[in-house]
Amino acid sequence: MITALNDITFEHPQWFWLFLIFPFLIAWQFYTYNKQNATVKLSSLSGFSGDQGWLSKLKPILMVFRLLAIALLITAMARPRTVDVSTQTNTTQGVDIVMAIDVSASMLARDLKPNRLEALKEVASDFVQARPTDRIGLVVYAGESFTKTPITSDKRIVLNALNDIEYNTLIESGTAIGMGLATSVNRLKDSEAKSKVIILLTDGVNNAGFIDPKIATELALEYDIKTYTIGLGSNGMALGPVSIDRQGNFNYGRVPVEIDETLLKEIANKTGGQYFRATDNDKLEKIYEEINKLETTEIEEFKFYNYDEKYRVLVLIAAFLLLLEVLIKNTLLRSFV
Structure with missing residues (x-):
């Protein structure tokens, strides 16, 4: 099978510095070539007119053979080879994660760009892609809650479900933090993963x-489920939806940002998690990066290298060229050298 040039590596590339002497070798070959030809001074060359024999024209080939052989030997010393790398990954500790996302109307507030919900979807998608070996599920809640995606290792399903999340009037209005947390616990309670995590986000x-949030917290504690809570929204006032016009579009106005940080801190502290406050896009992104670092998955990766050495062929070709030079020099060109 033909090996592509870009697949070849060199174990000792420093030998290629020897190619710097090639201009001097070529100059020396030309110099000695002229010295090897004997000269005879004659008063007239008329008796020697005519074309030279074809054998005498082969003499420069000896120099070409010698230079090619040297070049091949230098390349062989650099030790060209191809390598086939096979990887075996062993996940020694997996993490099952459920992201509980508030989808109430207030998540359309524009203190994050373009709004809270879209900003969250973008950051959460990056988080999912950064957890290739873990199982992730989605729970959405407003006045009630439901499972958007059960925990799965298929990240494509999770990403598509995240992308499809949007505010709609089918879900009862309000913010049911207790139900969002309880539904998330229900998705994880039978998990056999060594680490079970809920990331609960709300802006209200x-x-x-x-279901009382404290009851849901006790359930998470009973099933050893760690909960990270995130309060989303700027401090003070924010531009949020206040009413709906006849065409079904939201009218926006300045509304106070009200987040029950005391409750969110209590949920996190009791379950062994942490509470975070995201007041803008950058802070939200950093929070998910921090959670990603806190919840690590131990992965063992074994790499197996299979080397195919190529220098032997180069040495054989170089030896053949040098042998060919000696044979031609002592047979066909014996009368000319």
């Missing part, structure tokens, strides 16, 4: 649902 206070 618990004002809906029939």
Whole structure:
């Protein structure tokens, strides 16, 4: 099978510096070539007119053979070879993660760009792609909650589900933090992963649902599920939806940002997680990067290298050229050298 040039590597490329002497070798070959030809002074060359024999014209080939052989030997010393690398990955500790996302109308506020929900989707997508060996699921909640995607190792499914998340009027209005957390716990309680994590994000206070957030926290604690909580929204006032016009479009106005940070901190502290506050796009991105570092997955990667040495062929060709030079010099060109 023909090996592509870009697949060849050199173990000792420093030998290529020897090619710098090639101009001097060529000059020396031409110099000695003229010295090897004997000269005879005659008063007239009329008796020697006519074409030289074809054998005498082969003499410069000896120099070419010798230079090619030297070039091949230098390349052989650089030790050209190809390598076939096979990788075996062993995940020694997996993490199952559920992202619980608030999809209430307030998530359309524009204190993050273009709005809170779209900013979250972009950052969460990067987070999913950064966890190739973990299983991830999605829970969305407003006044009620439901599972958008069960925990799965197929990141394409999770990313598509994230991209499809949007505010709609089919979900009961409000912010049911307790139900969002409880639904997430339900997705993870039977998991056999060594680490189970919920990332719960909201931009409001618990004002809906029939499950108290403290009850949901106790459930997470019982099933050893760590919960990271994120409060999303700028401090003070933000441009958010305040009403809907006849065409079904939101009218925006300045509204206060109300986040129950006390509750979110309590959920995180009791379950062994952390609470974060994201007031802009950059902080939201850094929070997910921090969580990504905190929840590491131990991976063992074994690489196996199979080298195919190519220098032997070059040495054989070089030896053949030198032998050919000696044979031609002592047979066909014996009368001319």
